[in-house]
Amino acid sequence: xxxxxxxxxxxxxxxxxxxxxxxxxxxxxxxxxxxxxxxxxxxxxxxxxxxxxxxxxxxxxxxxxxxxxxxxxxxxxxxxxxxxxxxxxxxxxxxxxxxxxxxxxxxxxxxxxxxxxxxxxxxxxxxxxxxxxxxxxxxxxxxxxxxxxxxxxxxxxxxxxxxxxxxxxxxxxxxxxxxxxxxxxxxxxxxxxxxxxxxxxxxxxxxxxxxxxxxxxxxxxxxxxxxxxxxxxxxxxxxxxxxxxxxxxxxxxxxxxxxxxxxxxxxxxxxxxxxxxxxxxxxxxxxxxxxxxxxxxxxxxxxxxxxxxxxxxxxxx
Numbered sequence: 001x002x003x004x005x006x007x008x009x010x011x012x013x014x015x016x017x018x019x020x021x022x023x024x025x026x027x028x029x030x031x032x033x034x035x036x037x038x039x040x041x042x043x044x045x046x047x048x049x050x051x052x053x054x055x056x057x058x059x060x061x062x063x064x065x066x067x068x069x070x071x072x073x074x075x076x077x078x079x080x081x082x083x084x085x086x087x088x089x090x091x092x093x094x095x096x097x098x099x100x101x102x103x104x105x106x107x108x109x110x111x112x113x114x115x116x117x118x119x120x121x122x123x124x125x126x127x128x129x130x131x132x133x134x135x136x137x138x139x140x141x142x143x144x145x146x147x148x149x150x151x152x153x154x155x156x157x158x159x160x161x162x163x164x165x166x167x168x169x170x171x172x173x174x175x176x177x178x179x180x181x182x183x184x185x186x187x188x189x190x191x192x193x194x195x196x197x198x199x200x201x202x203x204x205x206x207x208x209x210x211x212x213x214x215x216x217x218x219x220x221x222x223x224x225x226x227x228x229x230x231x232x233x234x235x236x237x238x239x240x241x242x243x244x245x246x247x248x249x250x251x252x253x254x255x256x257x258x259x260x261x262x263x264x265x266x267x268x269x270x271x272x273x274x275x276x277x278x279x280x281x282x283x284x285x286x287x288x289x290x291x292x293x294x295x296x297x298x299x300x301x302x303x304x305x306x307x308x309x310x311x312x313x314x315x316x317x
Contacts, residue, residue: 015066018137021162024049025058026139027068029115035073037116043071082122084130088112092127098297102160102290103153104128107299110149110276114140128154141165145241147256150177150281150299163289168238174285177233177243178222178301180278180308182265184229184252189219191246195239205259206241208249215239217246225312228255228268232282243279254278255308272311276304 028040047055050069098105115123139161141153155161196212216236223230233243248260255265255278285296
């Protein structure tokens, strides 16, 4: 069957083994390059995209042999690949922490979205697809907030992507984060508070709610600077904004968090002449699904985070 999207006719795609297990929305993002994500979600909700002649959700997982119906869709943007600046290309080259034939791990810069959309034309995965044109199956294994820096995994093959995601679902990937906050009491805290995603106006926010999904974060003090602290967080679950919301709920909001932070924290950063979300995905540790080797990758702090740390240490009481 045809594998070329067209603006004036319905297209039918038969799913091969390389796409088995991929989410419908992620498949369409790649297949319909240049089509805004909002448009893709709209045609899914309207039932215009079908799998084996049936309506499907954006989260539906594709299986080998499935036939996907794609309606006529006109791209509102040029089909040419996005342009990656020399500066971003250099940053990403230096940000590569680990690679093998199946996997790459990057130290994502703060301020770079992991993917385009919502007013962002170019994210990490789009940039990597431009920089590695021979890599036809690059996929994000997980996500980080735009303003969070640190370790992020990119699979080079969809089959390996599924193996890593299964490993994550089974709790086989240890993720540790470093954060700067105010109000952290004691040496360690465990937060068990269910989290619910909701819309507040046009903005997506996460709140602690009995109706939410079970969520666990363990916090351990690394260093104290008066009322501020450097803390390590280990995720027991991987919910959206989990560390940020649990820290806010526990009374120790992150410095530089414009959604869940505090004015006091903003003033602290302003006094230091810096502005960033003080959250960094410090390390990943897991057993490689194919080699069986135990892998641990650590991401260095960036210049801004280091400068904030130095400022806090200098003013330590």
